[in-house]
Amino acid sequence: xxxxxxxxxxxxxxxxxxxxxxxxxxxxxxxxxxxxxxxxxxxxxxxxxxxxxxxxxxxxxxxxxxxxxxxxxxxxxxxxxxxxxxxxxxxxxxxxxxxxxxxxxxxxxxxxxxxxxxxxxxxxxxxxxxxxxxxxxxxxxxxxxxxxxxxxxxxxxxxxxxxxxxxxxxxxxxxxxxxxxxxxxxxxxxxxxxxxxxxxxxxxxxxxxxxxxxxxxxxxxxxxxxxxxxxxxxxxxxxxxxxxxx
Amino acid sequence: xxxxxxxxxxxxxxxxxxxxxxxxxxxxxxxxxxxxxxxxxxxxxxxxxxxxxxxxxxxxxxxxxxxxxxxxxxxxxxxxxxxxxxxxxxxxxxxxxxxxxxxxxxxxxxxxxxxxxxxxxxxxxxxxxxxxxxxxxxxxxxxxxxxxxxx
Numbered sequence: 001x002x003x004x005x006x007x008x009x010x011x012x013x014x015x016x017x018x019x020x021x022x023x024x025x026x027x028x029x030x031x032x033x034x035x036x037x038x039x040x041x042x043x044x045x046x047x048x049x050x051x052x053x054x055x056x057x058x059x060x061x062x063x064x065x066x067x068x069x070x071x072x073x074x075x076x077x078x079x080x081x082x083x084x085x086x087x088x089x090x091x092x093x094x095x096x097x098x099x100x101x102x103x104x105x106x107x108x109x110x111x112x113x114x115x116x117x118x119x120x121x122x123x124x125x126x127x128x129x130x131x132x133x134x135x136x137x138x139x140x141x142x143x144x145x146x147x148x149x150x151x152x153x154x155x156x157x158x159x160x161x162x163x164x165x166x167x168x169x170x171x172x173x174x175x176x177x178x179x180x181x182x183x184x185x186x187x188x189x190x191x192x193x194x195x196x197x198x199x200x201x202x203x204x205x206x207x208x209x210x211x212x213x214x215x216x217x218x219x220x221x222x223x224x225x226x227x228x229x230x231x232x233x234x235x236x237x238x239x240x241x242x243x244x245x246x
Numbered sequence: 247x248x249x250x251x252x253x254x255x256x257x258x259x260x261x262x263x264x265x266x267x268x269x270x271x272x273x274x275x276x277x278x279x280x281x282x283x284x285x286x287x288x289x290x291x292x293x294x295x296x297x298x299x300x301x302x303x304x305x306x307x308x309x310x311x312x313x314x315x316x317x318x319x320x321x322x323x324x325x326x327x328x329x330x331x332x333x334x335x336x337x338x339x340x341x342x343x344x345x346x347x348x349x350x351x352x353x354x355x356x357x358x359x360x361x362x363x364x365x366x367x368x369x370x371x372x373x374x375x376x377x378x379x380x381x382x383x384x385x386x387x388x389x390x391x392x393x394x395x396x397x
Binding site for chain 1: 270345346
């Protein structure tokens with residue numbers, strides 16, 4: 001036992017094949033799959049693999065990323081058929097004996113490679129009035145108990161990455177549907193004791209294209225990189241709508 | 247959902263949208279309510295038909311004729327017919343909405359669903375309330391044996 005087991009905990013190195021769905025609107029009529037071999041370490045994430053491809057092999061590869069640490073919500077993409085954040089998915093957690101398939105999120109217009117037009121997503125987000133509307137004019141701050149704050153704690157975690165909305169089969173065929181993310185952000189204010197516009201938001205979501213389109217397939221809850229119980233939040237909004245108040 | 251980017255003036259009160267009946271909402275509620283009722287009705291149906299009395303062996307033309315002669319079972323089966331048919335049709339409508347992207351094909355499938363359900367509802371109701379196992383003046387060779395006492 002004198003010789004220390006140096007290999008335990010050591011960073012492993014391996015070659016991974018990533019297959020990326022490419023699309024250049026100026027040259028291609030249809031998207032196509034292109035594969036790259038990259039040398040990765042067990043501490044690397046899918047985002048590092050994309051960086052290696054872009055910086056060392058093909059500079060034309062386009063994708064969004066800002067903070068690269070799971071906060072900004074820029075790099076949601078479909079990795080091996082599941083919506084994830086590239087910056088929160090470790091390569092070693094995927095099956096590296098097989099190639100890793102990476103494509104843009106579905107249901108939103110493809111612009112280039114892994115970049116989609118997020119405007120329809122943000123339009124439905126804006127439509128639920130995602131801001132505090134308080135009519136009371138307190139002398140000091142608006143007091144809230146721990147329980148009142150806990151009521152909507154889960155839905156405050158949303159980073160608007162669109163992983164949930166673009167994993168929703170209803171949203172894929174019906175682009176008019178508000179989508180899980182907009183309902184989550186409505187939930188965040190509907191159940192906030194300081195807010196006075198819950199009725200307005202319930203009325204907006206009690207639409208033909210509102211919460212009733214939800215089929216509770218749980219794709220959104222599974223996709224959420226922040227672990228928000230999205231389907232539960234949507235169901236709570238449905239219940240509030242049937243009660244007529246939050 | 248409005249994609250319109252023009253903004254109302256600040257402090258403009260939200261205008262309540264009134265556009266008739268919200269079918270999506272009532273469809274959603276109907277699925278839940280009819281689902282619960284159907285669980286009770288279907289298991290009641292199975293219990294009476296397959297378990298009580300002689301169990302499975304008792305089911306024949308006479309058994310069904312006897313049940314449909316009783317107004318209670320007529321209305322029981324009518325409730326089953328209406329709840330289950332509309333429940334199923336609404337489920338199919340949902341699937342069509344989810345998987346059919348083309349508006350024209352969707353409209354055709356919706357019309358087909360609606361008309362077939364309407365026909366089945368009328369036919370089913372007619373059978374339940376006008377069923378006569380021993381029609382008067384029918385060929386004695388063709389009617390059931392228990393009709394001899396009646397005819």
